[in-house]
Amino acid sequence: MAIVDGRAFAHEQLWHAAGLVLNAYYKAPLVTSRLDQKALLLSGEDFMPMLDLIEVLANKVGGHEATQNIFFPLYMDYLAYRVAVDKGQSPVMLLLGANLAKADLGWDCGACGFATCGEMMKHFREQGGLGRMLAGPSCAWKSLDWGIACDYACAAAWELNIENRIEATFGLVAYALGYMDDVTGILALPLGPVTEFWYYNRPTMGQVLTPEKQAEILRSNVPVHWIMFAGDIKPPVKGYGPWWERPTEYAKVGPDPEYTEFLEKNKMVLLEAVMEVRPKVDAIKQKLKDKTEKMLP
Amino acid sequence: MPTVHSKEFPWYSDSDKNRKDHVVSVGKLMMTAAHTAPVTGGVDHLEAELIWGEKELSQIADKMDELSYLPESKRIDEMFRTEAQMVRESDCVLALGSFRARNMPFDGNCGMCGGPAGCGFVYSRRRAVAGQIDHSDKSLAKTTLDGPLCQMFLHNLGYAIGSALWTARTLFVDARPFMTVGVAANRLGYCRNSAFVVGILLSATSKNPYVDVPYYHHVVNIRRVVESAHQNFIIPRQMGLDYRLHPLKKAEKKQSKED
Numbered sequence: 001m002a003i004v005d006g007r008a009f010a011h012e013q014l015w016h017a018a019g020l021v022l023n024a025y026y027k028a029p030l031v032t033s034r035l036d037q038k039a040l041l042l043s044g045e046d047f048m049p050m051l052d053l054i055e056v057l058a059n060k061v062g063g064h065e066a067t068q069n070i071f072f073p074l075y076m077d078y079l080a081y082r083v084a085v086d087k088g089q090s091p092v093m094l095l096l097g098a099n100l101a102k103a104d105l106g107w108d109c110g111a112c113g114f115a116t117c118g119e120m121m122k123h124f125r126e127q128g129g130l131g132r133m134l135a136g137p138s139c140a141w142k143s144l145d146w147g148i149a150c151d152y153a154c155a156a157a158w159e160l161n162i163e164n165r166i167e168a169t170f171g172l173v174a175y176a177l178g179y180m181d182d183v184t185g186i187l188a189l190p191l192g193p194v195t196e197f198w199y200y201n202r203p204t205m206g207q208v209l210t211p212e213k214q215a216e217i218l219r220s221n222v223p224v225h226w227i228m229f230a231g232d233i234k235p236p237v238k239g240y241g242p243w244w245e246r247p248t249e250y251a252k253v254g255p256d257p258e259y260t261e262f263l264e265k266n267k268m269v270l271l272e273a274v275m276e277v278r279p280k281v282d283a284i285k286q287k288l289k290d291k292t293e294k295m296l297p
Numbered sequence: 298m299p300t301v302h303s304k305e306f307p308w309y310s311d312s313d314k315n316r317k318d319h320v321v322s323v324g325k326l327m328m329t330a331a332h333t334a335p336v337t338g339g340v341d342h343l344e345a346e347l348i349w350g351e352k353e354l355s356q357i358a359d360k361m362d363e364l365s366y367l368p369e370s371k372r373i374d375e376m377f378r379t380e381a382q383m384v385r386e387s388d389c390v391l392a393l394g395s396f397r398a399r400n401m402p403f404d405g406n407c408g409m410c411g412g413p414a415g416c417g418f419v420y421s422r423r424r425a426v427a428g429q430i431d432h433s434d435k436s437l438a439k440t441t442l443d444g445p446l447c448q449m450f451l452h453n454l455g456y457a458i459g460s461a462l463w464t465a466r467t468l469f470v471d472a473r474p475f476m477t478v479g480v481a482a483n484r485l486g487y488c489r490n491s492a493f494v495v496g497i498l499l500s501a502t503s504k505n506p507y508v509d510v511p512y513y514h515h516v517v518n519i520r521r522v523v524e525s526a527h528q529n530f531i532i533p534r535q536m537g538l539d540y541r542l543h544p545l546k547k548a549e550k551k552q553s554k555e556d
Contacts (some may be wrong), residue, residue: 029462031474031495064324073545100409100448107373109476110440111451111493113410131408131415136448138409141476143448144495147455148474154335155463165337168407185409253456 010194015041015091017160018191024156025096030106030151035145038183040095040174040288047093049280050173051085056076056273061266068208070266072217074169080203081170081190089193095174096153096166097183098146100138101128111140131176133168134185136292138203148186162191165199172263176274223251303522305502307388308520309351320388320501321349323470326459327391327497334460336453337405341455343399346487349389357496358384362515373477378515380477385520387498390474391459391472392482395450395490400432402447409448419445441480443492451493458495471500490554 018041026037054075058242059066068075084091101124103117114120129135148164157164171190180186189201197203219226219239228236234250243249303319304312324347331345348357358381364370365377383388397403402416411418421444424434437442458474465472477494488494502504511517 024357028459029466033403038313095364108369108372108440108474109437109442109444110369111442111444111446112448113419113445115440128412129408129412131406131412133407134409135403135447136409136412137418138448140442140444140446140451140493143409144454144458146460149455150464151334151456151459154456155460168337270317285430 007194011089012266013042013194014162014192014194017162018092018094021156025149025153026146027092028146028152028177030148032141032145034105035142035149035150037146038097038099038180039099040107040179041092042179042191043090043092046284046287047081047090048282049177049277050093050170051078051081053173053273053277055083056167056276058069060269060273070263070270071169074173075184076202076205077167079207080199080202083204083207084198085176087193089195091192092216093170094153094189094191095179095186096146096150096189097143097171097175097186098149099182100142100146100184101135102142103139105139105141109140112137123190133172134175136160138182139182150187150189157191157234158191163193163195163198164189164191173220174182177278178239179281179285188222192240199267202263204206211240229250252263308408316501317349317388320470320499322349323465323468323501324349324389324391324499325337326468327464327472327499330464331391331393331457334453334456335448336456337403340397340403341452342395342398342453344488344491345457346392346482347389348392348482348487354384354387354390356485357390357478357481358382359477360485361477364477364481364484369439373441377477377481379510380475381481382515383473383475383498383506383510384478384496386502386518387500389422389499390478390481390492391461391483391496391497391499393454393461394479394483394485394488394494395411395446395454396488396490398450399443399452401490402430403449405449407449409452410445413457416447419447446493454493454495458497461497465497465499466510469501471502471505471507472497531548535538 022039022041028037053079054067057070058064060216061067061070064075079089090174101121103112103120106117108116112120114137117139121137142158154164154166167190168189170190172187173182174180174188175186192198219237223237224230226238228238237251238250239246239249240291301315301318304310305316307313312346328347329346332343336342348354361381361384365374365381370377382469402419404416406415408415410416413520414421420430420492426432464472474497475493476495478498481493482488482496483491483494498507
């Protein structure tokens, strides 16, 4: 006879589910069948450096609110993980990676913008590197195939009815911390916590998103919806609540040296934070190497 | 009592067309799955078109044969011709394209297309006016596909294809995505708003037509074998005799006496 708590057991089984999801990822039907999919599976203390990075960054920029201003979607995802870990519900994190710059098809199809695969590889060696989320240039067909493989991973998680969401944000964090070698991009696919809604209809968003903040995000990103008369050089902009009683606000496009300086400065701060946390990941990788050697003769 | 009779052969017989109709139904479900696939930022970019019928599939296959002889296809000519035969042996084609990949980049500076250059990589290699890519300019296309394209949308197209394929797999219908089929279908006007299209072939037959393929498949295949058999059986048949004057039993009796 045995007895076990249902939620705790379901949480433990996320590892088993991750194995099935990874099988779907590796066996996805591809256009080229030449994508060398890579993946890592981690949770608990091996996952923590990813959260540490955001926390070190917050300390350096003056708090969590300032961190939100650097890259809000990244902070949203961080918060979901932080709360899950604090509740003892750390997700099992799948890191899905691929080297999309390995243009070894020889099709010379031109979709990447270069006349030949060789020219694309040359450009990668000479001028390639990291953009905001991933490195490039990439073979268009490898990008597409990686999408199919990632979709198969997502579909497997969906079929198993496990809470999940594929994210570029924490893929970038993993990439910056060097969790995987020989890849041009990583996407993060968390499995769990064991609950209905965690990454959609996020319960954690209530901690950071006030109605005022949501209004600010929407008005800044979609101003055309609030502009009053689209004929002025500086059109007046409506707001939430009795905006007509407040001083009129105007929309105008132009440089913002202060904000540009803020972002430039934080690029360096981010780099410093990465260098601070990276030794932890190096230690984890050494542990992984030893383990893999035992698993794969 | 009405029934639905389904049988693979003869091709395009009523029973075979019933079978094909069912695959078309699966194709429609695959389209639906493609539309609900995960996509960055929830941005709709997908265009889908389902194509079936003997004439329509032949048109795509013939276009692929034609493309195989163009100078820009010299490194993939065999692929075009081999996969053209697979189209002829398919029940339908699901074309999936990203209508944003060429003309409306995701503008996320993600780096997938050109790395540190961000979206400037694409904009600087296209005719761009008023901050927009000019869709009317086709002058740069010297290759099979008109790149560079927004790779974020290409990656997202992969998810749409994946979800469509997952649906086919769940329903035990053979399906495989092809670059060549997408190019030909697009040149014929399918998924006409997209510059990057992938063609998924679907088949529900005893033998999956997309695996175990012999060399020279475009001339060594079941259709050609049946045509050969037709021709090669008809010729020796000319050496037959009148079955009424020479019934088999009589002929066999005569033979045994002689032996």
